[in-house]
Amino acid sequence: MKSMTGYGRASASFGSHTLTVQVRSVNRKTLDLTVALPGAWEDLEAAVGERVRRFAARGKIHVDVEFTGDKGPASVTWDEAAATETFKRLAAFAVSRGVPFTPSPELLWQLLTSQRKGADLPDAEAVREVLLAAVEEALHGFAAMRAAEGEALLVDFIGRLETLSRHVAAIAARAPQVPAACRDQLHRRLRDAGLDLDPGDERVLKEIALFADRCDITEELTRLRSHLDQFATLLKSGAEIGRKGEFILQEIGREVHTIGSKANDLAISQNVIELKNELERIREQIANVE
Numbered sequence: 001m002k003s004m005t006g007y008g009r010a011s012a013s014f015g016s017h018t019l020t021v022q023v024r025s026v027n028r029k030t031l032d033l034t035v036a037l038p039g040a041w042e043d044l045e046a047a048v049g050e051r052v053r054r055f056a057a058r059g060k061i062h063v064d065v066e067f068t069g070d071k072g073p074a075s076v077t078w079d080e081a082a083a084t085e086t087f088k089r090l091a092a093f094a095v096s097r098g099v100p101f102t103p104s105p106e107l108l109w110q111l112l113t114s115q116r117k118g119a120d121l122p123d124a125e126a127v128r129e130v131l132l133a134a135v136e137e138a139l140h141g142f143a144a145m146r147a148a149e150g151e152a153l154l155v156d157f158i159g160r161l162e163t164l165s166r167h168v169a170a171i172a173a174r175a176p177q178v179p180a181a182c183r184d185q186l187h188r189r190l191r192d193a194g195l196d197l198d199p200g201d202e203r204v205l206k207e208i209a210l211f212a213d214r215c216d217i218t219e220e221l222t223r224l225r226s227h228l229d230q231f232a233t234l235l236k237s238g239a240e241i242g243r244k245g246e247f248i249l250q251e252i253g254r255e256v257h258t259i260g261s262k263a264n265d266l267a268i269s270q271n272v273i274e275l276k277n278e279l280e281r282i283r284e285q286i287a288n289v290e
Contacts, residue, residue, distance in 0.1 A: 003149030004059035008142030
């Protein structure tokens with residue numbers, strides 16, 4: 001299991017210069033990748049993206065590449081005039097198309113990065129091998145952090161799955177008593193209402209039996225146990241669980257809701273509330289899993 005939150009960094013020397021790669025990510029339902037390279041190296045973006053996809057299938061991932069001279073970061077500057085001109089043209093284009101233009105810090109960063117310039121910036125092909133090796137190294141660190149956080153999430157999921165199973169077991173233990181309780185309650189209500197009905201009348205008995213049968217949650221419990229088993233198997237599989245896990249949790253939630261609606265029993269309702277609370281916590285956590 002891998003978390004979608006991660007960070008990796010690597011540096012490499014190129015002559016008297018230093019090339020630094022940073023990879024960071026947060027959760028996202030799909031893969032949302034941005035790569036910030038010096039303008040003259042834009043042809044390498046596809047190769048960088050291809051390597052990122054070997055390590056991650058989901059998440060909002062940003063790769064930043066810096067190239068600094070022997071004088072350090074100060075040798076790298078922004079072409080502010082070019083960035084400002086690009087910003088103005090982008091704003092004008094948005095206005096001409098009737099699109100609200102609200103620049104974000106991320107957009108400004110990308111504009112500046114695209115206009116980054118440094119002393120003696122080498123040709124893209126000359127730096128390709130060194131750059132991609134640094135990207136690979138940063139991605140290995142990035143993947144290690146995601147794996148470590150994923151292991152912590154796995155332990156949390158296993159504990160919460162055990163909690164779900166305990167509540168389901170409590171509901172299953174109570175469930176056989178519910179139809180009989182429904183029948184007794186209906187008989188009592190008929191007596192208390194003073195209606196001119198014969199409690200032994202076959203039609204009355206049939207209606208009571210049908211109503212009591214609607215309180216039977218055997219099928220829902222069978223499906224619920226099956227979904228919990230599927231989720232447990234998925235956790236043990238070591239595969240990417242994000243999307244499939246979200247689907248199974250949705251099915252678990254559907255069965256829990258149905259049980260709460262049908263059973264009409266205080267003890268079962270209390271367990272249903274706890275199940276829903278725990279499911280919500282799991283949903284929040286699984287949003288961070290690839």
